[in-house]
Amino acid sequence: GAGVSQTPSNKVTEKGKYVELRCDPISGHTALYWYRQSLGQGPEFLIYFQGTGAADDSGLPNDRFFAVRPEGSVSTLKIQRTERGDSAVYLCASSPGTSGDDEQFFGPGTRLTVL
Amino acid sequence: AQTVTQSQPEMSVQEAETVTLSCTYDTSESDYYLFWYKQPPSRQMILVIRQEAYKQQNATENRFSVNFQKAAKSFSLKISDSQLGDAAMYFCASAYMEYGNKLVFGAGTILRVKS
Numbered sequence: 001g002a003g004v005s006q007t008p009s010n011k012v013t014e015k016g017k018y019v020e021l022r023c024d025p026i027s028g029h030t031a032l033y034w035y036r037q038s039l040g041q042g043p044e045f046l047i048y049f050q051g052t053g054a055a056d057d058s059g060l061p062n063d064r065f066f067a068v069r070p071e072g073s074v075s076t077l078k079i080q081r082t083e084r085g086d087s088a089v090y091l092c093a094s095s096p097g098t099s100g101d102d103e104q105f106f107g108p109g110t111r112l113t114v115l
Numbered sequence: 116a117q118t119v120t121q122s123q124p125e126m127s128v129q130e131a132e133t134v135t136l137s138c139t140y141d142t143s144e145s146d147y148y149l150f151w152y153k154q155p156p157s158r159q160m161i162l163v164i165r166q167e168a169y170k171q172q173n174a175t176e177n178r179f180s181v182n183f184q185k186a187a188k189s190f191s192l193k194i195s196d197s198q199l200g201d202a203a204m205y206f207c208a209s210a211y212m213e214y215g216n217k218l219v220f221g222a223g224t225i226l227r228v229k230s
Contacts, residue, residue, distance in 0.1 A: 031215070035218070042222050044220070
């Protein structure tokens with residue numbers, strides 16, 4: 001079966017622009033996570049969804065970042081007024097649920113470059 | 116706050132030899148999981164091995180095993196019979212059911228395998 005997919009794989013934008021990053025989770029997975037990985041660092045948690053609702057958005061760095069999952073499947077991470085510091089790889093992961101036995105499956109990430 | 120520390124930025128191992136990657140973590144929680152993930156240059160994060168904190172027996176997956184020292188909050192990964200395909204960035208991570216299983220990652224260790 002298909003794994004987690006993310007589009008685009010690479011996105012180059014100019015400072016101040018708006019971007020949307022898309023994540024298609026594994027079918028049937030109710031939990032969806034977004035992480036941000038800066039160069040040479042480990043991924044950092046941004047937000048996770050259980051179904052359609054954001055269960056924890058404590059990792060979003062500021063109000064320029066927003067994510068939705070309107071139908072409980074595909075999720076979109078939206079960044080307004082992009083800044084050079086937003087440049088990173090944005091990883092999405094999905095899992096069947098949020099119990100300890102539920103493995104998170106990662107997508108290949110979107111590399112965002114803000115010029 | 117939960118933290119994960121990987122003190123080895125880079126490690127090298129000769130093909131067919133054994134290497135151990137170190138990881139320590141800090142938590143006051145009692146119910147948690149620990150993981151080792153592999154991230155090759157393709158950026159795809161792959162789960163290598165998982166340990167449940169309440170299980171005393173160390174997890175093993177083929178050539179990969181862990182040394183879980185709960186009192187010392189240490190969780191090292193041992194790779195036996197190293198192969199060229201093991202070369203990658205390795206991340207140690209923790210997750211807590213109370214927090215929706217969101218992952219907290221260390222900074223990573225680059226593993227180089229020499230032929």
